[in-house]
Amino acid sequence: MSDAEASSTGAGHDANATAFVVEPDPMWLARTAERTGIPPVALRAYGRASILEAKGRPRCHVGWATLAAVGEVESAHGTIAGIRLLEDGRTSRPIVGPALDGEGGVAAIRPAPGGPRLHGDDTWEHAIGPMQFLPGSWRTFGADADADGVADPSDIDDAAWAAARHLCSGGLDLRNSADWTQAVLRYNASDAYVRKVASVAEAYARSASKG
Numbered sequence: 001m002s003d004a005e006a007s008s009t010g011a012g013h014d015a016n017a018t019a020f021v022v023e024p025d026p027m028w029l030a031r032t033a034e035r036t037g038i039p040p041v042a043l044r045a046y047g048r049a050s051i052l053e054a055k056g057r058p059r060c061h062v063g064w065a066t067l068a069a070v071g072e073v074e075s076a077h078g079t080i081a082g083i084r085l086l087e088d089g090r091t092s093r094p095i096v097g098p099a100l101d102g103e104g105g106v107a108a109i110r111p112a113p114g115g116p117r118l119h120g121d122d123t124w125e126h127a128i129g130p131m132q133f134l135p136g137s138w139r140t141f142g143a144d145a146d147a148d149g150v151a152d153p154s155d156i157d158d159a160a161w162a163a164a165r166h167l168c169s170g171g172l173d174l175r176n177s178a179d180w181t182q183a184v185l186r187y188n189a190s191d192a193y194v195r196k197v198a199s200v201a202e203a204y205a206r207s208a209s210k211g
Helices: 026-036 040-056 064-075 116-118 135-141 158-169 177-187 189-209
Strands: none
Touching: 026 040, 026 116, 026 189, 040 064, 040 135, 064 158, 064 177, 064 189, 135 158, 158 177, 177 189
16 A cells, blocks of 8 residues: 555554554545445545554554454444444444343453443443444553544544554564464454454455456
8 A cells, every 4th residue: 555644743652642643645545445345434544544553563564454354344334233434533323332241152241440431331341433442452552543632432543543553462463374363363352253354354455456
């Protein structure tokens, strides 16, 4: 991907980082959105996240297609159940995953501190936002990708960078297939999930490369 960037000052690369504002090359963005069918607002977020993570962890090599595949599998790029992505990257209404109550094969997880404020359930934990972060994971990986002063899990710009940070944690190189698999398993500990994300990522990469 050709990454033409517009930059402004930011606050570095810690867990609550404010981004340097970067934008993917607009020609790449328009061409790739048309070829893949990914909503441009979402694709902008995935491209921006890969650029930002390359600045902080250049050896990770997390690609836009991997982030896009996670976004597709988790929430259809923030459009699940009739929800829309707004131009600023936020979802038209909150995306809240099912209760993690131990039923139907899911883990039983009590809400982390601050979780009920995000998903409204005092009894059970829920994943939130277009990249489906648990509140505890968001506290670790959440960041402000669009430099609006708020790290918001319901903003796909912020959530995509948080996903990149999650995948790149632990010193992995995602060009290596074993490291890629390990990273995606850490995101969701399911072999079926890894296979689905791999299939979608490969399809997006193929579509984007077609002339």
